[in-house]
Amino acid sequence: MAKARLNWLVPAVVTGALVPFASLAWRIQQHRLGANPVATALNQVGLLALIFLIASLSCTPLKIAFGWTWPLRVRRSLGLCAFFSALLHFFVYWGLDQNLAIRSVLKDIVKRPFIAVGFLALLLLMPLAVTSTKRAVARLGFARWQSLHRLAYLTGALGVLHFYLRVKADHTQPILYGLVLVLGFALRGLAKIKKTRDVRLRAESRAARASSA
């Protein structure tokens, strides 16, 4: 049998990503978001942004750990979901939570470390979203594109920190997301060490063969 074509995968991920937003909209319409719907919506959209971000940053580690290639096919979609969710999170905060008061938002960003951290993460996601197309990769050249997109690691860490700083007492959730992120970094690090060692060993054995000849 021919190898399964995965052309359904990206549409499935994007459709699945819309489900929590549909669910949120439905619950807002049904007044089922509780006494403080603005706060609930703000928290849920923000958490979704972090989940998408961590998920997109887990694609490479999954490939390293299990040899799967399908995660790499959905990485860009997940990253874009993270960006759009983070943007929506910001607009809920600015528009609904702060009633479009630009000055109080600016004051918050300057004065509140957790808001500054979250805002910085959103700003850093912007160039990544803009350069997410194949054309952008071609225009920048893969090496430059790749080093730009390493910013995603930083945004992931900032996202977790933003969540951690916001929580009042129970830090379980931000710590768990942080652990997923750290595990991913560790796997990347191990893979890199292994690669350099392999290259070195190959070079050494080549040198040994050459000298014995």
Add this chain to the structure above:
Amino acid sequence: MRNSPRPPPSSEITAPELYARRREFIKAGALFVGTSAAFGTGLVTLSDWGGADPPSHPPPMPKTAPGAPKWEVTRRGRFGTSEPQSSYEDITTYNNYYELGLSKSAPAALGFRIKPRPWTVQIKGEVARERTLDIDTLIDWFGLEERVYRMRCVEAWSMVIPWLGFPLADLVKRLEPTSRARYLRFTTLFDPEQLPGQESRVLKWPYVEGLRIDEAMNPLSFLALGLYGAPLPGQNGAPLRLVVPWKYGFKGGKSLVEIRFQETEPETTWSHAAPSEYGFYANVNPEVDHPRWSQATERRIGDLSRRKTLPFNGYGEYVADLYRGMDLTRYF
């Protein structure tokens, strides 16, 4: 052969190369549906974690238990506000009571766990006589008064709640504190059976709150046993809780089992957990921000827009004198 069906038009005939791939289409379709459903469900679950929807049917107003004294409101209206009262549903489904769960909706689901009778309160420390008081004795002594107070949470939201109870000052006077009694220390029930959240160690249990004795003697300080004319539901701190409306809501210790009169300032739960964020006084103050968010404005539950927060939650004329000469940015 007049009766044979007409052959279908050629436009309706499936192209042979597509027909050959029919299994592939079905399989891809099934994988698409399954994957998107699984991914979507996972996302909804993760993003709801810890903050599930409030119960779709809010708890009904509790009836007074048979045999319990009748809930007669003896006095009404002192210090009352004419602002619209928050709905019973909002007051009883949007709660911070970590002993019953960390989300706003969890306490409403678990409030039934608290058994409000029999219930006693231990009076300890610097009083004429240490003793154990039955909660119904307190109702006999002081009667029940309705007080409609604003409640401002440190998380920058607020409600208007019609409490039922008696002034704390009445109890303090009756207990005859000694001259060494400078502070009151309020302790919440410690019983993981009734308060299952106490099995997690997010805070140091039991919950402890405190007041200076002159704050406790202020006529605004109130011990509530009910709201909206009925006994307090568990999630609101049944059967007895502190209400100090010029302070942030967390000062109002719930399900109280002990009041201790003492000479030294008690260490309170939140100031122990995060001393830079929550002080002993915790007076509502739009000028002193929480380190992580502004206290200048608040959202009244039910409103979409924010309103300005008032110093001492609008009760300055009654309480500002208590803090004359104190630097409230230091003693926050």
